[in-house]
Amino acid sequence: MSVQAIYDAVVEFDIEKVVTLVKAEIENGTNVSVILSDGLIGAMDEVGQRYTEGEFFVPEMLMAAKAMKAGLEVLKPLLSQGESEKKGTIIIGTVKGDLHDIGKNLVSMMMEGAGFEVVDLGVDVDTEKFLTTAKEKNADIICMSALLTTTMPFMEVTVKAIREQGLSYKTMVGGAPVSEDFAIKIGADGWSTDAPGAVETARRLTAK
Amino acid sequence: MEFTKLFTQTEVERVHEASLEILENVGMLVRNEKALDIFAKNGCQVDMETMMVKFPRQVVEKARQTFVPSYTFTAQDPKFDVTMPGDRPIVVTGSSAPNIIDPKTGEERRATSSDIANIAYLINELPGFDVFSISTLADDAPEGQFSMSRFYPALKNCKKPVRSNTPNMDDLKTVLELGALIAGSEEAYRQRPFINHHYCPVVSPLTFDVESTEAVIYLIEQGLPVYGTIVPNAGMTSPLSLMGTLTLGNAEFLGLATLIQMIRPGAPMIYAVLSTVADMRTGAYAPGAIETGMMQMAHTEMARFYNVPSGGYIGLTNAHSNDAQSGYETGMNTTGALLAGADLFNMGGLLGSLMAFDFGKAVIDNEIALMLKRMKKGYEYSEENLCLDLIAKIGPGGSYMDTDHTMKNMRSIAVLPKVATREMRRRWEDQGKPDAHSRAMKEANKILSKPNKSRFTEELDTKVRGHFPGLVAGDVDWSL
Numbered sequence: 001m002s003v004q005a006i007y008d009a010v011v012e013f014d015i016e017k018v019v020t021l022v023k024a025e026i027e028n029g030t031n032v033s034v035i036l037s038d039g040l041i042g043a044m045d046e047v048g049q050r051y052t053e054g055e056f057f058v059p060e061m062l063m064a065a066k067a068m069k070a071g072l073e074v075l076k077p078l079l080s081q082g083e084s085e086k087k088g089t090i091i092i093g094t095v096k097g098d099l100h101d102i103g104k105n106l107v108s109m110m111m112e113g114a115g116f117e118v119v120d121l122g123v124d125v126d127t128e129k130f131l132t133t134a135k136e137k138n139a140d141i142i143c144m145s146a147l148l149t150t151t152m153p154f155m156e157v158t159v160k161a162i163r164e165q166g167l168s169y170k171t172m173v174g175g176a177p178v179s180e181d182f183a184i185k186i187g188a189d190g191w192s193t194d195a196p197g198a199v200e201t202a203r204r205l206t207a208k
Numbered sequence: 209m210e211f212t213k214l215f216t217q218t219e220v221e222r223v224h225e226a227s228l229e230i231l232e233n234v235g236m237l238v239r240n241e242k243a244l245d246i247f248a249k250n251g252c253q254v255d256m257e258t259m260m261v262k263f264p265r266q267v268v269e270k271a272r273q274t275f276v277p278s279y280t281f282t283a284q285d286p287k288f289d290v291t292m293p294g295d296r297p298i299v300v301t302g303s304s305a306p307n308i309i310d311p312k313t314g315e316e317r318r319a320t321s322s323d324i325a326n327i328a329y330l331i332n333e334l335p336g337f338d339v340f341s342i343s344t345l346a347d348d349a350p351e352g353q354f355s356m357s358r359f360y361p362a363l364k365n366c367k368k369p370v371r372s373n374t375p376n377m378d379d380l381k382t383v384l385e386l387g388a389l390i391a392g393s394e395e396a397y398r399q400r401p402f403i404n405h406h407y408c409p410v411v412s413p414l415t416f417d418v419e420s421t422e423a424v425i426y427l428i429e430q431g432l433p434v435y436g437t438i439v440p441n442a443g444m445t446s447p448l449s450l451m452g453t454l455t456l457g458n459a460e461f462l463g464l465a466t467l468i469q470m471i472r473p474g475a476p477m478i479y480a481v482l483s484t485v486a487d488m489r490t491g492a493y494a495p496g497a498i499e500t501g502m503m504q505m506a507h508t509e510m511a512r513f514y515n516v517p518s519g520g521y522i523g524l525t526n527a528h529s530n531d532a533q534s535g536y537e538t539g540m541n542t543t544g545a546l547l548a549g550a551d552l553f554n555m556g557g558l559l560g561s562l563m564a565f566d567f568g569k570a571v572i573d574n575e576i577a578l579m580l581k582r583m584k585k586g587y588e589y590s591e592e593n594l595c596l597d598l599i600a601k602i603g604p605g606g607s608y609m610d611t612d613h614t615m616k617n618m619r620s621i622a623v624l625p626k627v628a629t630r631e632m633r634r635r636w637e638d639q640g641k642p643d644a645h646s647r648a649m650k651e652a653n654k655i656l657s658k659p660n661k662s663r664f665t666e667e668l669d670t671k672v673r674g675h676f677p678g679l680v681a682g683d684v685d686w687s688l
Binding site: 054057058059097099100102103106124149150151152153176177179181182185194 | 239304305306307318345354373375376411415417418419443444445486488489490491493561563
């Protein structure tokens with residue numbers, strides 16, 4: 001019942017309430033993976049759905065993701081290694097030369113909201129940095145974002161490097177100028193028009 | 209012509225004061241090291257570790273003293289040189305779209321260097337456009353020739369001022385090498401620098417980037433023409449109020465202007481913006497929204513306070529085809545900006561919020577440009593133009609059709625559109641009910657089917673191609 005209250009508090013983006021309720025539920029002895037999947041992640045699926053249907057505006061989606069993340073922080077120390085890893089690890093950043101990070105930040109939040117381990121490298125990230133971090137963190141997906149049409153070519157550079165080095169990381173690309181055709185052309189594994197779509201794509205790419 | 213005013217003098221001064229407060233108390237994050245040095249040497253408080261720069265108000269006010277009121281776009285052919293504010297409104301194409309609407313199929317695809325050659329020739333011939341900002345990228349660019357595959361076809365086919373950006377310093381220097389080669393020598397090029405550089409070095413909120421800032425510093429040091437556009441997006445990178453976004457954007461303009469004036473006092477600048485309000489339902493970018501026009505009007509009023517030319521990307525559309533939305537978004541926003549006194553309109557040819565070039569859109573925007581120029585020309589108030597003698601002579605019940613006065617004015621007093629229809633319905637039906645887009649495409653075809661007389665001479669082209677091996681063809685290649 002109270003897992004439902006956590007779910008509701010995330011959908012109402014009430015950060016304090018989420019934290020209080022998660023703590024209470026842990027004390028009640030509820031299985032942490034149930035709190036995670038039925039409470040927090042389930043709520044974010046609902047949030048994504050409401051956004052897709054036009055009911056939620058972007059700031060509401062962002063605030064819900066923040067509430068979810070606050071709950072996740074409480075939960076994290078209690079989650080077993082396997083539980084935090086099972087969804088997959090994502091490396092994300094804007095490409096070299098591009099400092100426009102709003103879309104990237106939103107995707108990053110939504111990915112965390114969906115239970116992925118997210119390593120956010122910030123802005124102006126070159127190929128080497130993407131690859132070293134991916135190796136270090138044993139990543140599943142490298143997500144690259146660009147707003148400027150002139151920085152888009154760097155996405156292809158990274159995708160090429162992954163292929164040439166025979167690495168198995170999946171790649172996703174996003175940002176205003178990125179289209180499906182572009183993603184296919186440069187050999188990226190996935191792309192999306194918005195943040196909830198990016199989560200769906202990441203789930204598809206990491207499905208075993 | 210009196211310009212529209214949105215604010216009282218007190219309100220304008222308050223926006224300026226508030227901008228100074230932002231620069232002094234909040235400061236800017238400066239990610240470029242050269243810029244950090246310049247700010248430190250010229251009186252700003254600089255934290256080299258955090259890259260935070262705070263601007264004491266006297267530092268900004270000192271920079272303001274060397275602002276200059278004019279900016280010139282130089283062309284390969286001097287007859288196309290234009291200077292603001294005298295030649296206002298200066299109409300420029302929108303730039304750097306990755307895609308083009310294929311003129312044959314009507315489908316969107318990646319743009320190529322041949323497309324750029326076609327567009328360059330079209331813009332050279334359309335009288336409403338003053339400056340060709342290279343409209344698209346070139347998907348067929350050979351390795352290492354990203355910028356050359358854009359500037360070469362543009363300069364080869366258009367004698368008007370050419371404007372664009374480069375993604376890094378190597379590309380910038382190669383493009384300048386091309387300029388010197390065309391001019392005959394580096395010295396000749398510096399006397400008439402016909403490549404006009406543009407960057408967005410400030411990323412809102414309050415951040416200088418690395419590469420674009422580097423390019424701006426280099427060009428200002430070299431005395432070459434460059435200006436920046438400030439691009440806050442309300443709700444995303446600036447406050448979700450028009451006043452908040454105006455003030456933040458104004459502070460960012462002052463930050464950039466201060467950097468420029470520190471490097472070369474008196475360097476010409478444009479107060480250029482693309483201030484928008486995001487569509488918070490989806491976060492969608494909305495340069496076609498009416499608020500973009502409102503923001504341009506207010507920034508223009510601030511530019512007049514600083515006595516610098518103003519303008520920006522105004523007249524863009526979110527529409528994906530050359531339809532009614534495309535027309536009303538471009539039309540309403542540019543009209544507002546013109547009435548507020550904007551000098552520069554980056555408006556031509558792009559659909560889908562800067563994503564794709566469309567030939568028909570460019571031809572319609574040419575007509576909108578001619579209409580804007582007509583509005584600017586205005587009433588030409590004079591005793592003579594009251595025509596009192598003529599009115600008395602014709603008297604009640606007569607006609608003005610066969611007077612010398614009408615004969616003298618009939619080709620100049622009104623815009624004579626080539627796209628807008630004024631036919632009776634029956635005749636229009638007989639022509640197959642062509643809409644504005646198909647009439648515009650017909651105009652584009654008429655221009656592009658003829659050989660380009662403004663192309664490089666064979667001699668110059670051989671010289672350029674010899675100097676830069678492996679260049680794209682860069683020639684007009686048109687068929688419908």
